Amino acid sequence: xxxxxxxxxxxxxxxxxxxxxxxxxxxxxxxxxxxxxxxxxxxxxxxxxxxxxxxxxxxxxxxxxxxxxxxxxxxxxxxxxxxxxxxxxxxxxxxxxxxxxxxxxxxxxxxxxxxxxxxxxxxxxxxxxxxxxxxxxxxxxxxxxxxxxxxxxxxxxxxxxxxxxxxxxxxxxxxxxxxxxxxxxxxxxxxxxxxxxxxxxxxxxxxxxxxxxxxxxxxxxxxxxxxxxxxxxxxxxxxxxxxxxxxxxxxxxxxxxxxxxxxxxxxxxxxxxxxxxxxxxxxxxxxxxxxxxxxxxxxxxxxxxxxxxxxxxxxxxxxxxxxxxxxxxxxxxxxxxxxxxxxxxxxxxxxxxxxxxxxxxxxxxxxxxxxxxxxxxxxxxxxxxxxxxxxxxxxxxxxxxxxxxxxxxxxxxxxxxxxxxxxxxxxxxxxxxxxxxxxxxxxxxxxxxxxxxxxxxxxxxxxxxxxxxxxxxxxxxxxxxxxxxxxxxxxxxxxxxxxxxxxxxxxxxxxxxxxxxxxxxxxxxxxxxxxxxxxxxxxxxxxxxxxxxxxxxxxxxxxxxxxxxxxxxxxxxxxxxxxxxxxxxxxxxxxxxxxxxxxxxxxxxxxxxxxxxxxxxxxxxxxxxxxxxxxxxxxxxxxxxxxxxxxxxxxxxxxxxxxxxx
Numbered sequence: 001x002x003x004x005x006x007x008x009x010x011x012x013x014x015x016x017x018x019x020x021x022x023x024x025x026x027x028x029x030x031x032x033x034x035x036x037x038x039x040x041x042x043x044x045x046x047x048x049x050x051x052x053x054x055x056x057x058x059x060x061x062x063x064x065x066x067x068x069x070x071x072x073x074x075x076x077x078x079x080x081x082x083x084x085x086x087x088x089x090x091x092x093x094x095x096x097x098x099x100x101x102x103x104x105x106x107x108x109x110x111x112x113x114x115x116x117x118x119x120x121x122x123x124x125x126x127x128x129x130x131x132x133x134x135x136x137x138x139x140x141x142x143x144x145x146x147x148x149x150x151x152x153x154x155x156x157x158x159x160x161x162x163x164x165x166x167x168x169x170x171x172x173x174x175x176x177x178x179x180x181x182x183x184x185x186x187x188x189x190x191x192x193x194x195x196x197x198x199x200x201x202x203x204x205x206x207x208x209x210x211x212x213x214x215x216x217x218x219x220x221x222x223x224x225x226x227x228x229x230x231x232x233x234x235x236x237x238x239x240x241x242x243x244x245x246x247x248x249x250x251x252x253x254x255x256x257x258x259x260x261x262x263x264x265x266x267x268x269x270x271x272x273x274x275x276x277x278x279x280x281x282x283x284x285x286x287x288x289x290x291x292x293x294x295x296x297x298x299x300x301x302x303x304x305x306x307x308x309x310x311x312x313x314x315x316x317x318x319x320x321x322x323x324x325x326x327x328x329x330x331x332x333x334x335x336x337x338x339x340x341x342x343x344x345x346x347x348x349x350x351x352x353x354x355x356x357x358x359x360x361x362x363x364x365x366x367x368x369x370x371x372x373x374x375x376x377x378x379x380x381x382x383x384x385x386x387x388x389x390x391x392x393x394x395x396x397x398x399x400x401x402x403x404x405x406x407x408x409x410x411x412x413x414x415x416x417x418x419x420x421x422x423x424x425x426x427x428x429x430x431x432x433x434x435x436x437x438x439x440x441x442x443x444x445x446x447x448x449x450x451x452x453x454x455x456x457x458x459x460x461x462x463x464x465x466x467x468x469x470x471x472x473x474x475x476x477x478x479x480x481x482x483x484x485x486x487x488x489x490x491x492x493x494x495x496x497x498x499x500x501x502x503x504x505x506x507x508x509x510x511x512x513x514x515x516x517x518x519x520x521x522x523x524x525x526x527x528x529x530x531x532x533x534x535x536x537x538x539x540x541x542x543x544x545x546x547x548x549x550x551x552x553x554x555x556x557x558x559x560x561x562x563x564x565x566x567x568x569x570x571x572x573x574x575x576x577x578x579x580x581x582x583x584x585x586x587x588x589x590x591x592x593x594x595x596x597x598x599x600x601x602x603x604x605x606x607x608x609x610x611x612x613x614x615x616x617x618x619x620x621x622x623x624x625x626x627x628x629x630x631x632x633x634x635x636x637x638x639x640x641x642x643x644x645x646x647x648x649x650x651x652x653x654x655x656x657x658x659x660x661x662x
Contacts (some may be wrong), residue, residue, distance in 0.1 A: 027126035029099040030096050031276035034131025034162035040108035048096035055100050057120040061619045062111045062300035069102040113299030124530025125620050125647040128237035130191050132280050136160045149173050149219040149263045165277040171267035183255040183286040189295040192278040202251035202279040207263040219263050224252050239524045298493040304642035308466050308507050319465045320426045324498045326368045332503040337551045337629030337636035379403045390500040397493040403482045410471040415502040419466045424492035431463050431484035432495050439476040445469045506629045507546035507599055509641040513539050528645040531612040539606045540572050543598040551631035558624040563614030569605040617648040
């Protein structure tokens, strides 16, 4: 089987000497260097990839940055006997065959963060890579070796460095000085596109100078305050290689008790390295206005992203950091299909729908939910804090073992939702454990959820951002919040707890342009649509119906070019896999009780068809997917569900001719 796969790949990717033109595959970007640049600067960027023949334009999705291509080079292929084993990507060898160099212009007003870019070729639009923009000046790593503390490159604070891990096992060392009591934030990012897994991402290790008579350059590793391990949510453009990743020492903060000279090293956990393995290192003084790391955050997030939970699919990791807006009820009402009519006030305004009982949604409005601070002591049933419905509590696990309790009144039949946000530290470091207790202290429900995977006997436990529950008896109830481990706590262990009536609404909308089921994961085959005239492409859209939503969902696609249509079709063959999600319970295995966490899912397939006379679009565009909830014959307002990069291309034969002439 393996030999057959290799043979198939060689037949598709190798040049056909007998032909005058070269067969061109869909373009794929594999790596780029440098990883990023500073606001208000111009610099050269080098990209390597497959099928980049004839690349003639660079498309930045955010529209702020611009670039012009300087040259497109075909890379020399080493003799077969000397070729190194290529990295594996979904069972296929990936190896760059072209390099493109272009000049990037970053305006001073460009937002810090990741700016996604793609190359435009005769065979269509490439996948995206992220260019990191920062506000601090950027320096390049020195050309002399600096792989030990003895020959470390000196850095001032703040600094941003563009460097490479060119060889396996390489670690780059940097030296810096700090005064007593200063706290620094260290971040590193590497982006190798679909050619590497998360294990190749760069990490940081801190050292202090511990010179002695025997070894004047001795360095001792520091025990950092963390976070050492973090979940790095995969952005949509990265999901063609995996669905989530652990990052080791990618963002590290440390307060230095003693002044002096210190060191840090940049390397990978597995020792990976090659000439394409670039990284960007950032060292700044920690500021209260920067609670989250800058590196790796999208400068222009997809407006269709909507997170309500963390489990059921690894695509949704990171929801604990999603802000709980003060007009949260209004936003949910907008997705419910019961938003006020034109004669009423808009649900997106500053006011909120009055929903004392979720079974009787009203178009009347109440004031915004104003947050209330936690009042200590509130660690026992005898001394609980007070809250109302709807209510938003801002609390903190002040020390290891701290427990916070809040008391509220509820009526029989009242359907409630409990939502958590952790603005400071999030899972896996701070895992907020929420329990709903009756007036005697008996547990009714918690936010711990069991996921079933594999053949049905593999069980994972996760903490959920949102839990729903229906009150059975009128009376007093308690909410208990603590850290899952009881050994964590401190100033950054903050949380926001929202208790509100349930609002049946349209939740997360997930779409995939074809998936590859592998080891209980779902990896997207592509992240864009390159469509030839007369051809069609499928896209499966999964809609999650939250909190008892029983309506229908109407999907529309805006910004279609002339000659291209979007049709609703039957579900694709792999829809069942997508419906289960990653490590979601398999068919026939029920989670008890599933209604506390999981929404219902429905799937729709959209088919994009280009008529035979569809003109070639010279410039890429976004197709905007929108969803409208429909309840009792009433159509709700459109909500963004995602955007799909699109390019109408010519036939493959014509593209071959175009690239062969360049």
